[in-house]
Amino acid sequence: MDTMRERFAPVVSQLLDEDPRVAVVLAEIGAADFQETMRRHPDRVVNVGIREQLLVGAGAGLALTGLRPVLHTFASFLVERPFEQVKLDLGHQGVGAVLVSAAASFDWPAGGFTHMAPGDVALLDTLDGWTVHVPGHPDEAETLLRHAVAAGDDRVYVRLSLQANRTGRAVDGHRLIAVREGRSGVVVAVGPMLDAVLEATEGLDMTVLYATTVRPFDAAALRRATASAGTDVVLVEPYLAGTSTAAVGDALADLPHRVLGLGVGRQELRRYGTVEEHVTAHGLDAGSLRERIGAFVTARRTVSTGA
Known part of the structure; x- marks a missing residue:
């Protein structure tokens, strides 16, 4: 199976051929994949070099001319390093772009903490009007x-990762998908976390919802699920733990509920290791998810029975 990032350049190159509004801005990362496309569209494929603030600024400038810019580099260099430009050049000026990241939270452990971005979605949450997609399979990406490219002039973040589920699902950029139904709580698995969540909850009487679009958050689907499964909700996100707990709280504000946010911890892991070791x-x-989700459900049952 190809990776999400391997799917990126061919798809965007095709979009460049099909739509004269589409432009691509790169900061050296991924430029080799666009060499042929750059020859076909030299005015709409721009490599600014290792200048991430300029990456966003140039993209905003292209948007001001009426183009639909797609900006790409590692997540830490796309959201964190040029955050002021994301906030001002795009948000303050009221223009849109599609930000497509790579490396996710820890896809390249050998790159060290400079190439890790578990806080990217939480950081974008401080800004208004962003759509955030977190695909879990190359087909979904x-x-x-x-x-995202077709979404008018909206501001959209597409978070690509090496981690992927075994099979893709029919996603539409809006809805949570019900994968399993139960009566003892709801687990929301985000993007590449779905396979691990399904394995972890096997045999547990819990509803599993699958999210590949986390902003805006599909509050209506969550409320429908809690009507039969109850209002104990576990979020399993491939980035900073608790990033979406406020969204769940808002969705269930008028109902008694409990929320457990699982994801990447705040403590920096200072050993390179492997992706799998970081996950663990x-x-x-x-295995860890089953233990943590099971303890959460058991705690509710203990309180309700007074044991």
Whole structure:
């Protein structure tokens, strides 16, 4: 299976051929994948070099001319390093772009903490008007990329990762998908966390919802699920733990509920290791998830029975 990032350049190159509004801005990362496309569209494929603030500023300038810019580099260099430009050049000026990241929270452990971005979605949450897609499979990444580019002049973040579920699902850029139904709580699995969540909750009487678009958050689907499964909600996100707990709280504000936010911890892991070792260290492997979700459900039952 190809990776999400391997799907990125062919899809966007095709969009450049099809739509004269589409432009691509790169900061050296990924430029080799666009060499042929750059020859076909030299005025709409721009490599600014290792200048991430300029990456966003140039993209905003292209948007001001009426183009639909797609900006790409590692997440830490796309959201964190040029955050002022994301906030002002795009948000303050009221223009849109599609930000497509790579490396996710810890896709390249050998790159060290400079190349890790577990706080990217939480950081974008401080800004208004962003749509955030977190695909869990290359097929979903392609669908959501096309959806993002076609989304008028909106500001959209597409978070690509090496981690992926075994199979893709039919996503539409809006809805939570019900994958499993139960009566003892709801687990919301975000993007590449779905396979681990399904394994972790096997045999547990819990509803599993799948999210590949986390902003805006599909509050209506969550409320429908809690009507039969109850209002104990577990969020399993591939980035900073608790990033979406406020969104769940808002969705269930008028109902008594409990929320457990699982994801990447705040403590910096200072050993390179492997992606799998980072997943385990943050308690996001299937075994750890089952233990943590099980303890959460058991605690509710203990309180309700007075044991």
